[in-house]
Amino acid sequence: MSLMVILSRYGYNLIKTEKLERYSNAIGGFVITTCAFGMVFLDW
Secondary structure, three states, rough: OHHHHHHHHHHHHHOOOOOHHHHHHHHHHHHHHHHHHHHHHEEE
């Protein structure tokens, strides 16, 4: 898991995120909701 976090962090630094920073709370909520849906209904 630590390796995935490190790789994600480096990958995140490679893309331009200035326009996405505005929607960071909505994106975070969507990710959390998707994970919760997957755990409850898809047995992730």
